[in-house]
Structure formats: C-alpha cells, structure tokens
Amino acid sequence: MPQLVNGVRLGQAFAIMRLALLPALLILALTGIARAEAVLFPAPSGRAAGELLVYSSLDDDLARPLIRAFQDRRPDLAVRYENLLTGALHDRIVAETQAGRGTADFAFSSAMDLQVKLANDGFARPVVTPDTPDWPDWANWRDTAYALTFEPAVFAYHKPSFRDHPPPSTRAELLRWLAEHPAEARGRIGTYDPARSGVGYLFLARDQELYPRIWDIVREMGRTGVRQYPTTAEILTRIADGRLAVGYNLLGSYAADWARQHPEEVGVILPRDFTVVVSRVALVPRAARAPERGAEFLAFLMSPDGQALLSRTLRLSAVSLEVAGQAQPAGGMAGLEGVRLKPVPVSPGLLAYLDQATRARLLARWNAALSAK
The missing domain is CATH 3.40.190.10 (Periplasmic binding protein-like II)
Structure with a gap:
C-alpha cells in the first residue's frame, strides 16, 4: 500500500x-x-x-x-x-x-x-x-x-589595401569587389559567425528581410574563403594588421573606436544602400x-543630459531626437545624416529571432550558401 x-x-x-x-x-x-x-x-x-x-x-x-x-x-x-x-x-x-x-x-x-x-x-x-x-x-x-542607444552595422576596411581604388560602400559594390578582385579578396573578408554571435545572427536576419540579394553575397564570400569570428575585436585586429581587407556588418561603435586608435590602418563606412541599427x-x-x-x-x-552622456561615454549615438540632431565630436557615430537607417524596432517582432526552428533554418541556409560551388 x-x-x-x-x-x-x-x-x-x-x-x-x-x-x-x-x-x-x-x-x-x-x-x-x-x-x-x-x-x-x-x-x-x-x-x-x-x-x-x-x-x-x-x-x-x-x-x-x-x-x-x-x-x-x-x-x-x-x-x-x-x-x-x-x-x-x-x-x-x-x-x-x-x-x-x-x-x-x-x-x-x-x-x-x-x-x-x-x-x-x-x-x-x-x-x-x-x-x-x-x-x-x-x-x-x-x-x-x-x-x-543607436548601434549601426558598418563596413570596416584596411586602408592600405584600398590605396588604388575606393572600398565598397554598398552591398552591390561589395558583391562586385568580391567578384572582380578574387586575389585581393581571397581569405581577406571577415564577418561574425552567426552561430556564435547573437548580434551577428540578428544582422544576418535583418539583411535577409531587407536585401533580396544577400545570399548572392554570402555565396561569393564563401567562394573567396570568408573568415568567421564570434567577436568584433577579433575581426578589427585582423583588419588593422592587414590580414583582412574588409569586415562586413560590424558593430559601429567598436569599429569607430578602432578607426580613431588606428587612423592609418582602419576605415569605417556606413553602407549607403541601408544601415541596420540595433540598440x-x-x-x-x-x-x-x-x-x-x-x-x-x-x-x-x-533625458538630453543622459543621452549625451551615453553617446560620449559609450561612443554610441543617441536615440533622443534632440541629442541625435547635435554634433557629437566626443562620441557617437558621426555622419549619420543622410544615411538610410533601418533600426530594429523594439517590438514583439523580435521574438521571432528566438524561435529555434527559425534560427536553425537561417543558419542552415547560411552554411549551404557558404559551401556552394
């Protein structure tokens, strides 16, 4: 019993x-x-x-x-x-x-x-x-x-590698550079590994939503031997010393800080077609x-004081329209005026990125595109 x-x-x-x-x-x-x-x-x-x-x-x-x-x-x-x-x-x-x-x-x-x-x-x-x-x-x-905060995804590049021609400033130009300069691009483009980087996964998901030809770029990056990293610092270190020529979709505040510290080696571009923004x-x-x-x-x-402090201290641009409209020489991302900014909205739409089936499908497509012949 x-x-x-x-x-x-x-x-x-x-x-x-x-x-x-x-x-x-x-x-x-x-x-x-x-x-x-x-x-x-x-x-x-x-x-x-x-x-x-x-x-x-x-x-x-x-x-x-x-x-x-x-x-x-x-x-x-x-x-x-x-x-x-x-x-x-x-x-x-x-x-x-x-x-x-x-x-x-x-x-x-x-x-x-x-x-x-x-x-x-x-x-x-x-x-x-x-x-x-x-x-x-x-x-x-x-x-x-x-x-x-306002955190744009940028292109970073090794300045000495582009002495003879301008670096790509749109996704279409990046695709053309990969196709027309195979020797220069071979093993010298870096980006986040979306399986190990949360922000890298978010940037990839937004690219897929906003840019129909993103998979053409991924396939071309795969053909040229793209290098994948979990952190921004690993990519920027390799851009600064010339091992990488281009970094794709990097967090803007970190890239801008590296460009300030290494002005002869590292350049930063806000993509002219559109710039994804996270917060x-x-x-x-x-x-x-x-x-x-x-x-x-x-x-x-x-408040304006708090937003200015965030921008100055974190080197992140302010969300506040009043502060964002001011020049921010001491911090933040300069040159946002005229850029087609695509902020990731703070909304339940973000919950789709947490769905495991959706994540698995996107990562599978990423890996398949990189390995395409």
Missing part, C-alpha cells in the same frame, strides 16, 4: 517538494554567479536614503560614469550594479519574479530580443518619463521597453524592489 502524506503519495510529495524548490535553487545558482560581479557605489552624501539595484550587460567601466552622473543628482542614493551576461539577466529576473522575491529596479541589456520577451511576458512595468512623448515610435514598446534596451521590472528609483534612473538616461 503506497504511503500517503496529507492524501498525496509519498513519491508525489517528494516530486512536488522538488518543483517547489526549483525556483529558489535557480535563484541561488544565478545569484551565486551574478553577485561575484556586483559593484556597490555608496551614496556620495555619506547618508544613504535608499539603494538602486541595476542588472546590466554593460561593463562596469562603461557604466561607472553613468552611475556617477546620476548620483550627482541623487547624492543620497547608493547604487548596486550587477554585471550579467544577457541570458543570465533575463533568467534571473524571471526566476526572482516567479519566486515572489523582489528583483532589480532597472535592467539594461544589449539583447534586444530577450528584453522584449521580458516585457511581452509581463515582467516589465509601464513607465512614462518626461521624454516619452517625443521618443521615436520604433524605440518604445508600450512604455515598457525603451531603446536607449541596448532598458526596462523597469514588474517585481522591482524600488520601482520608483528604477523609473528615475530610466528618466535620467532618456
């Missing part, structure tokens, strides 16, 4: 207990990793009236000027900053919310799709800031998820411990 506990078989009772403990165990697993990365910024006044908890994928060194500037306005506020991988950031907010515990007051991530998923699944709360009415429609989804997305979680502080930090980053 099976043993019963309150009318439930003992085996079932243990299973229920394990399920009940799962969220707590997940939180412990996530926080055990994340808290090793936590940085505390004490209240400058020395008399903390509270604490703002931030989960972000932005490196500590880049986040520090943003936090210091915010604390200049709120000297009585301490800030606990936890630097997380984008997947861990998403999973931790979900786990802490479902367990009934408080979570971060503010979340900022470069994974547009995962941030939108949090908002779409009900893990973000609506926040209206003084700048919300003027925010671009593509950069605001239901006042729950806001794009705060870092911010939200205030529904289960925030102090949502009013998260909303205050969001309002600061959306």
Whole structure:
C-alpha cells in the first residue's frame, strides 16, 4: 500500500517538494554567479536614503560614469550594479519574479530580443518619463521597453589595401569587389559567425528581410574563403594588421573606436544602400524592489543630459531626437545624416529571432550558401 502524506503519495510529495524548490535553487545558482560581479557605489552624501539595484550587460567601466552622473543628482542614493551576461539577466529576473522575491529596479541589456520577451511576458512595468512623448515610435514598446542607444552595422576596411581604388560602400559594390578582385579578396573578408554571435545572427536576419540579394553575397564570400569570428575585436585586429581587407556588418561603435586608435590602418563606412541599427534596451521590472528609483534612473538616461552622456561615454549615438540632431565630436557615430537607417524596432517582432526552428533554418541556409560551388 503506497504511503500517503496529507492524501498525496509519498513519491508525489517528494516530486512536488522538488518543483517547489526549483525556483529558489535557480535563484541561488544565478545569484551565486551574478553577485561575484556586483559593484556597490555608496551614496556620495555619506547618508544613504535608499539603494538602486541595476542588472546590466554593460561593463562596469562603461557604466561607472553613468552611475556617477546620476548620483550627482541623487547624492543620497547608493547604487548596486550587477554585471550579467544577457541570458543570465533575463533568467534571473524571471526566476526572482516567479519566486515572489523582489528583483532589480532597472535592467539594461544589449539583447534586444530577450528584453522584449521580458516585457511581452509581463515582467516589465509601464513607465512614462518626461521624454516619452517625443521618443521615436520604433524605440518604445508600450512604455515598457525603451531603446536607449543607436548601434549601426558598418563596413570596416584596411586602408592600405584600398590605396588604388575606393572600398565598397554598398552591398552591390561589395558583391562586385568580391567578384572582380578574387586575389585581393581571397581569405581577406571577415564577418561574425552567426552561430556564435547573437548580434551577428540578428544582422544576418535583418539583411535577409531587407536585401533580396544577400545570399548572392554570402555565396561569393564563401567562394573567396570568408573568415568567421564570434567577436568584433577579433575581426578589427585582423583588419588593422592587414590580414583582412574588409569586415562586413560590424558593430559601429567598436569599429569607430578602432578607426580613431588606428587612423592609418582602419576605415569605417556606413553602407549607403541601408544601415541596420540595433540598440541596448532598458526596462523597469514588474517585481522591482524600488520601482520608483528604477523609473528615475530610466528618466535620467532618456533625458538630453543622459543621452549625451551615453553617446560620449559609450561612443554610441543617441536615440533622443534632440541629442541625435547635435554634433557629437566626443562620441557617437558621426555622419549619420543622410544615411538610410533601418533600426530594429523594439517590438514583439523580435521574438521571432528566438524561435529555434527559425534560427536553425537561417543558419542552415547560411552554411549551404557558404559551401556552394
């Protein structure tokens, strides 16, 4: 006769207990990793009236000027900053919310799709800031998820390799260069590996949507021995020393920074046919411990001062129309005027990129095109 506990078989009772403990165990697993990365910024006044908890994928060194500037306005506020991988950031907010515990007051991530998923699944709360009415429609989804930065995909090139002729500035010109200069292009074009780079996958998906001849380019890149890398730095290092002649669809802020550091070797082009733009997305979680502080930090980053600071510190162009219209010599991507910008909208359409079947089909087509004879 099976043993019963309150009318439930003992085996079932243990299973229920394990399920009940799962969220707590997940939180412990996530926080055990994340808290090793936590940085505390004490209240400058020395008399903390509270604490703002931030989960972000932005490196500590880049986040520090943003936090210091915010604390200049709120000297009585301490800030606990936890630097997380984008997947861990998403999973931790979900786990802490479902367990009934408080979570971060503010979340900022470069994974547009995962941030939108949090908002779409009900893990973000609506926040209206003084700048919300003027925010671009593509950069605001239901006042729950806001794009705060402007990150164009660019062509980078090795300047000495193009002394005798101009580098390609459109996808059609790139296709022509690959076909007409096989010796120069052989093994010397680099791009992201979309299987290992999330942003590389997103750029490929957008190219497929916006440019009918993208697969002609991929096939030609395959014929010339394209090199694939998971990070921007690996590509730009090889462009700077001449091992690569062209880098396709690279994150603009990193490429621009390399061009500033290596002005004789690295050039950057915003594609003239169209330029895909991705963003870092911010939200205030529904289960925030102090949502009013998260909303205050969001309002600061959306303000002209916050947008200018983001542009200057991160070297990312501002989303704010007021700031984007100003010259940004100290940071951001210069020369955006007149470029056909194609921002990735902050919308549930991003969720399609998380579908595993869709991802598998796109990667299979990429690999087949690269290996075509």
